[in-house]
Amino acid sequence: MGIGTLLAFIFGLFLLYIIGLLLVIPIKIILKLIVNGVLGGILLLIFNLIGGLIGLNIVINPVTAIVAGFLGIPGVILLLILNLIL
Numbered sequence: 326m327g328i329g330t331l332l333a334f335i336f337g338l339f340l341l342y343i344i345g346l347l348l349v350i351p352i353k354i355i356l357k358l359i360v361n362g363v364l365g366g367i368l369l370l371i372f373n374l375i376g377g378l379i380g381l382n383i384v385i386n387p388v389t390a391i392v393a394g395f396l397g398i399p400g401v402i403l404l405l406i407l408n409l410i411l
Contacts, residue, residue: 358394358395361394361395361397362390362391362393362394363394364394364397365390365392365393365394365395365396365397365400365401366385366390366393366394368393368397368398368401369383369385369389369390369393369401369404370385372401372405373385381405381408382408383401383404383405383408389404392404
């Protein structure tokens, strides 16, 4: 085995590592967005159940779900403030 073959093998492993990183990072972002979306929807549902007792509710639609999903608890607070203002 020559030095050129060894360098090509190391370079190939390095490229494989870089490609693996490029594929794993978007999957982590997508999974985080899915988890945030589910938690945001659950938080909106819980808020509507509790807030319904005192007359506060936030309509659950795609826009409110996206805001709650991306922003989490601050998103639900933002939706509540917008609901009270508008």
